[in-house]
Amino acid sequence: MQPPPYDAAIQQQPSKPPRGKYESLSPTPASMKQEIKLINNAAERRKYEDLADLFSIIKATEHLEIAFARDAISEDDYTAACSKLISQFKSTEAAVLAAKTVADARAFMTEYHMDCPRAVERLLRLGVPSTVLNPSVDDGRGDAIKVAETVQYFITAMDGVRLEQRAVDELQPMLTDIMTSLRRVQGLPAEFLGSKKLEEWLVTLNAMRAMDAITEEQARQLLFDLDQGYSSFHAWLKSLD
Structure with missing residues (x-):
């Protein structure tokens, strides 16, 4: 019986895995297993929650003003929603100012790149729904x-x-x-x-x-x-x- 050709013999040999592919990884250092805490205490949690609330109120007011300008919401629904947002804005702004988290609402909007001109007009300048001034x-x-x-x-x-x-x-x-x-x-x-x-x-x-x-x-x-x-x-x- 003749031995197989050289090329065929090479193909029949089991392939070896690349070096290191199946080797066990070295143990992870203990320092890399430590849990990273984004919030260390209740005060920090409250601070970030207040900032998140302020951000969402400003954004919601901007979208509400756009919807009202496009006649996508009735005057009664707009007035109720806008009055509620204005009230929430005042209480939330007072909380972040008291905690000295931000200098003021305008500085907050600048820091977080918030382009919300309608919300600025409604919340920071006038403080009343559009239907109060233009019913x-x-x-x-x-x-x-x-x-x-x-x-x-x-x-x-x-x-x-x-x-x-x-x-x-x-x-x-x-x-x-x-x-x-x-x-x-x-x-x-x-x-x-x-x-x-x-x-x-x-x-x-x-x-x-x-x-x-x-x-x-x-x-x-x-x-x-x-x-x-x-x-x-x-x-x-x-x-x-």
Whole structure:
């Protein structure tokens, strides 16, 4: 019997595995087996949770404003959602500022490259839903009811200032009520002075924290502006007769 050719004999030989392929790995050093902790204590966990909440609130507000601008959400649903986000933003911002985690909301947005111009306008500058400043033309209620509500809101706000209510979280809701009611009164001129002054005050108060209070000088000016707005509103009503 003739031996197989040389090439065939080579092919019949079992192939050897590459060196080191099946060799056992060297033991992993103990230092590499240590668990890496992203959070070391409850305070750090709370800090990162607050930052995550702030990030999500800003992003959610941006998307909500876009949806409202595209008429993808009703005014009532938008107003409810926006008011809730504004309230959540204020409480969360207060928490991160108190913990000195960030300098302010604008610095936070810059640090994390957040391009959210609509959220900046709504949360940082105005602090009220768009429907407060620009409501629909008619909400289905009579003009007499709207006028009566506006007068009531003016009186309530002026009485509050006279009773030495100075905190932002006391004054801002009252001014928001007046602004909302004024915008719903049909025929009121867009350049109505009372609306302009109220919007300026809302911007001023929104730049402050809820626990902050206006000074006595500011309170005196606010009362003066409210009284002027109330008188101007009455003068406009008389001009309709």
